[in-house]
Amino acid sequence: MKALLLDAWRGARSRSASTFAAVSGLMVAMAACSIVALLAVALAEPDPTIADPERIVLLDMKGNPPGQPSPWFTGSPLSFGTMLKERRVPLDLISRTSANGLDIDIEGRKQSALLLIADSDVVPLLSLTSLRGDLQSTLTRRDAIAITLDLMRKLWGDISPEQAIGRRIDARGGVYTVTAVIPDPDPRTPLGRANPMVGNAWAMVGFDSPANPMSEQELAAIFAINGRVFARLRPESSVDQVAGWMREAFKANPLYAQLPADWKAGREAAYFRGITLAQLPFEGAGNEQRWRLLGTVAAASALLLLMAAFNCMNLQTATLLQRQRETALRRSLGADGPQLVRLWSLEVLISLLLAATGALLIAWWATPAVATWVGLPPEQSVADPLPLRVVLGLAIGVLVLLALTIALPASMALRQPPAPALQGRTASEGPWGRRVRQALLTVQLSGVVLLLSLAGVLTQQQRYLLSLDRGFDTHNRLWLGVMVDPEAIPSMSAFTAALDRHPAIKSWAFSNARPAGDTEGPNELHVSRSQHRQVLRVTTVSPGFFSTYGMTLLAGTPTLGTGEAHVAIDEKAARLLGFSNPQSAIGELIRGGGGFLQEGSDVRRVVAVVKSVKLESARDPALPQAFLLSDKPQWDVTVHGNDLTTLRQTLDDLWKAHGPRLLYDIQSVDDQLASVYEQEQQLTTMLTAVALLSVGVAMLGAYALIADTVRRRRTELVLRRLHGADDVAIIRQLGLEFVPPLLVAAVIGLPLATWLGGRYLAGFVDRVDMGVGLVMPLAIAGAATLFVTTLATLRHVRQALAIQPIEALQP
Amino acid sequence: MIELTQVTKRYRTGQVETTALDRIDLQIEAGEYVAITGPSGCGKSTLLGLLGLLDVPTSGSYRLQGEEVAARSSRELAAIRRGRISFVFQSFNLVDEMTVHDNVQLALRYGELSGKAQRQRVAEVLERLGLSHRADHHPSQLSGGQQQRVAIARAIASRPALLLADEPTGNLDSAHGQEVMRxxxxxxxxxxTLVMVTHSAEHAALASRGVRLLDGRVLVDTYADQL
Structure with missing residues (x-):
């Protein structure tokens, strides 16, 4: 075996050029697959601190009011926790959790934290631990609070958890005693998602705590997703039963009778399900989109790996053909077929193992950066250590590639009789060998056409999304956001006065949402005097909001009222509320302020109509908009100036000098818009990267085919030259070898790209024009494929053109 | 037909310069049958390459049918060669992937004949050489003698004025060799006009004129009637 290994190693080394070409292509493709696999493992992994996640369920609900179906929320009304307990369903440790914000007053400043309100049973259920104190008893006491290490340090600096126990926290009008210090949450915890502004600064209280802002009515609601309910399945129960228990509890609740009749008539008002914590990483709109992204990149990487494997197979075929004499000699010395196959397999295995090792190194090095880029928290380890299943998967991949790579070339080489080769006469693999090579190149070129086309479609759509006219302007605008309880926003008059005075600021406005970044917001049913009923999305803004965002006023003036609420609506809202034109809406009263799809009693006077505005993502239709006018300070401040750098510095300085001591963040509004389409951008970038790698791999394939063609057809080319063929005739002869693969690649790749690109674009309400977004990328991809194929063949075409007819006289 | 005057051909490999042909003077009239002989490395194949316009001399003059061709470009040489000069090789130089028919037709591809006329011409030469029934075979399915007959068919398909044969019987047994010579x-x-390079004295004796080379120079140039 040792001798065989040495023999194989010498063989692989002696063909270093082909070994290098095969290894590098495979390594890149394997690295891409490994990175995707590592990301998938990291995303699929539930919080590792939780024991038995397959038996812990999360209750899930989605509303189904007529015409307003909602997605699964991976959450439910908290009342289900109480209802299921009362109904004695076979679930243990049923626990409710709800996340909120908490502003802690400390040393004249406010420290923002995420407040987690939870039942005490959540502690054993989710295997929560404390560094100091008793978390479970903390959640049963009204005056107690648990804090994370991060929050502890933000409040009191570098003290030990022991020193934190017993300290007082002043927040939301009450004083709470720290009775437990808990570790910072794992990024995968199902309890809540860390807000970038508060990080791991979390606090925990029980539902009976005065810090819990939820009313009894909110806790009892059956149609408001206001938290999460977890429970452990008893041994005899299964997750599939949870939906039935939830449905029965929902319908048995007295509030069910109060739901509008048309929500229930012959239909379900809501759907229910239970999902285990092992399934949770795959659920929810954000996760689903992320898995779609990863699935797409995984498919592209798998295609890349297949293309690289084809190159390896091609190179192996060519190598074994060149080694006919050596093979014949080995056979004459007594080597049988299996022994030769073993030798060749070992040679290929060495290449594959080199590629796999390189791929793992690349993946280990690059995955953390890619993971952070796709939004995984930096503290979540994705590649250190490399998960065993990824390494095993790669090992299986190597074995599959070995079989795929060696089977065809070996069977062909073993069919050659040894005698002619020993006499110096070597055989070609015949016309079928050429056809196989062309077929392999066809698949590679199809992959290139497909991936380049899709990358082009995605790029065009992305460009379109970022330049789409949404009825407001995002350039040269900065947003300043504060982390504070919306009910307790402190006075900002000194800050706003400074904004008014500063010459670098053209205008500014308060709002309770970021128009470029918040694609969802509260919706309220509004009724006009003509009894037109329309759900409007409602945003509270200061009067300067419209000029700050460059919105076009069609009628009226956005002014504040004295004693009555003033509202500005957009053109679409005006039309849907029954106003014949923008002007006719001015001065009219509309009624809103109700709950979800329910009439309210707040009367609002329309004082302005702006050109239609779209605050929703391009994936959703535009909702009609209402802007409630208020001069009260809000979470979000937007400023408009001429120069972004100056504006940023000015805003930062003014806030530090005149703003309240609150946690704040400054972003450009352009960046907020880009963040809405961040996943699309990531998909575009990743697909483009894989497409470019596929170009490299396919170029190797084309290179192999032309090299083989020139070698195989050398005699013929010499004879053609001898009989008067000029350069054009020689190029035509070589080009004919590539015409079928290119044509078939176009026939396979372009329709597939059209279909997939069309499917991608169909996911958007606002999509780029088909000519620019689909036809042009496809045309460019086709031309690029032709170009790179030509480029890959250039060297050998020049060699072929240099063939002299006198070679015919050489033996 | 052919007039070589003081033709020299030198090759340079690195620092080493080799003189393959040294100031050769040679005239060949139309219709002659010339056998070129000599030991290995004496310049036979180089001379054949020059005569066939596959190479150009380093110095000297080469007039073919009264036209100076020594300093022409490869494109011009190809145009002059097309249809006027043909070759028969020792190793046949048939294309394995092509049928016998296609191999022969290759000689006509770059000429003036239409496709139909080409096929007709190929059929004629195959008929003449007794290969019609092998038209759809591949070279590997033929014997050595048959392969050389295909090569001759290809060589004469364009009806050349000058046929150059490089050891045409070198890879054949005696019976097939005799047939090719016939x-x-x-x-x-x-x-x-036939110019043949051969090692075989027996086959050289069939020619009307014998040119013996040694170290790149013409050692003996005799006509059959002088022997």
Missing amino acids: LLRELNDEGT
């Missing part, structure tokens, strides 16, 4: 003789009898 064919070449026939072609010469029909008026084709």
